Amino acid sequence: MLEIFTGSGLAAAAGMNAYIPLLMVGLANRFLPQFISVPDGWAWLSNPWVLGIIGVLLVVELVADKIPAVDSVNDVLQTVVRPASGGLVFGSSSGASTMAVTDPAEFFTTHQWVPIVIGIVIALGVHGLKTTARPVANAVTLGAAAPIMSTVEDFSSVALSAFALILPVLAILGVIAVIVLGVLLVRRRRRGRSDTPLTPATEK
Secondary structure (H helix, E strand, O other): OHHHHHHHHHHHHHHHOOHHHHHHHHHHHHHOOOOOOOOHHHHHHHOHHHHHHHHHHHHHHHHHOOOOOHHHHHHHHHHHHHHHHHHHHHHHHOOOOOOOOOOHHHOOOOOOOHHHHHHHHHHHHHHHHHHHHHHHHHHHHOOOHHHHHHHHHHHHHHHHHHHHHHOHHHHHHHHHHHHHHHHHHHHHHHHHHHHOOOOOOOOO
């Protein structure tokens, strides 16, 4: 059960920032195996070259996500990357024998695709909430909210990833909080649209 909490927390973190949980899982597996030891089929995540590439991509993401307008373009591009990252971190962190992805060659025949699909769905859901809220905030604040919201999302992704690795129960509470906050933002946006008075057409 704790493996599912860990995977869910990491996948939700990937929905906010694709590279933070990937980097933390790789570093934890390499230097702190007491927190997480990924199955053999996923050991490449802790390869120094892989960690270096993820680090470079993370820097690009951190910068792009804080620039108004560029952040929206980045969100479109990340529609594939963040869910993929969520699938990877969920699959790599699931240690139970029924969930672990131990051999990529047996991926489909042993239902080892299940944790990856779960991670993709979770990350895609969080990503959807993020991409829905960000344009509204940018429009209301003329772009001033972009760096603030991005920084909050980055710290949230780091915290959620850390909790997922160290205290999985807190991670699942964080996932629930993210979902609730996202639903409230979407409802507020819809309510704002419904409350906007329609301007009557000018008579000729």
